Amino acid sequence: MELWKNCWNCGHDTPQERVALEFFPRILEMFSKKDDGKVNQRAWSVFYDSYLFAKCRKCSAPSLFVDEYWTQTTSTEESKLISEEVKANGVSKSGNLVHSLNYPAFSKNPFPQWTHDLEETYMVLFWEVYQATALGLNSLAMMGIRTIVDKYASDKIGDIGGFEKKLNALLESKIVSSDQHALLKVVVDAGSASAHRGYKPSNKHLKSCLQIIEHLISVEKFGDVINEIKQATPKRTHNN
Numbered sequence: 673m674e675l676w677k678n679c680w681n682c683g684h685d686t687p688q689e690r691v692a693l694e695f696f697p698r699i700l701e702m703f704s705k706k707d708d709g710k711v712n713q714r715a716w717s718v719f720y721d722s723y724l725f726a727k728c729r730k731c732s733a734p735s736l737f738v739d740e741y742w743t744q745t746t747s748t749e750e751s752k753l754i755s756e757e758v759k760a761n762g763v764s765k766s767g768n769l770v771h772s773l774n775y776p777a778f779s780k781n782p783f784p785q786w787t788h789d790l791e792e793t794y795m796v797l798f799w800e801v802y803q804a805t806a807l808g809l810n811s812l813a814m815m816g817i818r819t820i821v822d823k824y825a826s827d828k829i830g831d832i833g834g835f836e837k838k839l840n841a842l843l844e845s846k847i848v849s850s851d852q853h854a855l856l857k858v859v860v861d862a863g864s865a866s867a868h869r870g871y872k873p874s875n876k877h878l879k880s881c882l883q884i885i886e887h888l889i890s891v892e893k894f895g896d897v898i899n900e901i902k903q904a905t906p907k908r909t910h911n912n
């Protein structure tokens with residue numbers, strides 16, 4: 673069976689040549705917490721990880737793929753089955769796959785081109801949000817998104833107080849529409865929940881919040897271009 677994995681160089685799934693495959697069991701300490709935040713109970717769990725070193729058949733780029741399987745028992749039968757399935761299909765169907773990593777995680781264009789033209793503070797904030805998103809640090813990314821909204825509001829109407837005040841001022845000054853105001857309120861509330869109440873947004877919700885502020889900030893960038901187009905567009909004479 674042909675092995676298909678994501679190639680960082682091609683940027684999509686490609687057939688891969690298996691160079692080496694190793695398995696290694698790993699013991700991990702887990703714990704539950706009490707209401708007061710202190711550790712309640714500790715337990716040990718066994719993970720059975722597969723390490724696949726492979727080479728893309730299209731571009732020859734090498735990658736390491738690590739799949740972490742959580743085993744229900746400590747019996748060797750379970751880990752044996754996982755290794756057999758991974759050897760045959762590249763993945764174990766009966767194993768409980770909890771996490772997959774691949775190295776390197778290079779990207780040809782990690783940050784959208786339009787962010788390169790942003791004022792440096794915005795650019796750095798966006799880039800850190802993209803990096804946190806890529807690493808699965810959703811709460812941190814969400815807090816970063818809220819910071820971008822904060823900076824945007826302060827730049828437009830000054831540092832006049834809390835988020836509610838700032839968002840209302842943006843609306844009253846007609847800098848944002850009532851639809852945008854409602855969206856920004858959702859984004860800020862989600863960011864505050866991450867900052868103060870331990871909210872970890874799902875990938876889907878994080879992506880939606882990111883898109884909302886990408887639209888808001890990227891429109892700004894077109895301000896100069898819009899003025900140029902306005903200047904260059906011949907004025908209407910009659911009703912044409």
Ligand SMILES: [Zn+2]
Nearest residue numbers: 679682728731
């Ligand atoms: Zn490739």
